Amino acid sequence: MSSVPAEPVGSRSxxxxxxxxxxxxxxxxxxxxxxxIADLAGCDPADLAEEGVVLYDHVDPDALNALVxxxxxxxxxxxxxxxxxxxRVGPESAVARRxxx
Numbered sequence: 001m002s003s004v005p006a007e008p009v010g011s012r013s014x015x016x017x018x019x020x021x022x023x024x025x026x027x028x029x030x031x032x033x034x035x036x037i038a039d040l041a042g043c044d045p046a047d048l049a050e051e052g053v054v055l056y057d058h059v060d061p062d063a064l065n066a067l068v069x070x071x072x073x074x075x076x077x078x079x080x081x082x083x084x085x086x087x088r089v090g091p092e093s094a095v096a097r098r099x100x101x
Contacts, residue, residue, distance in 0.1 A: 016040055016098055017095060018035075018036040020039070020094050022068075030055060037082060041053065052083060059080055068091065
């Protein structure tokens with residue numbers, strides 16, 4: 001899992017956020033999404049399917065990687081919802097957010 005802990009973010013409703021950098025020596029963008037969601041779910045990325053979260057059900061991981069990876073000079077920002085998590089993938093990191101219960 002990511003070394004970046006989930007952090008509460010103040011706003012009208014409380015939101016938990018996890019950010020995982022990607023690229024370089026880090027994971028691919030799609031794997032960064034999986035790691036960020038796993039951080040919020042409190043499980044290992046390999047166990048997300050048991051939690052009902054399968055990235056491929058929401059986006060083609062290869063297409064996401066091709067769109068975002070290796071393009072730090074491009075203004076790429078992909079937003080999607082994966083199993084109730086709001087996800088933003090930019091040129092350097094993936095951020096997953098979910099409302100706190």
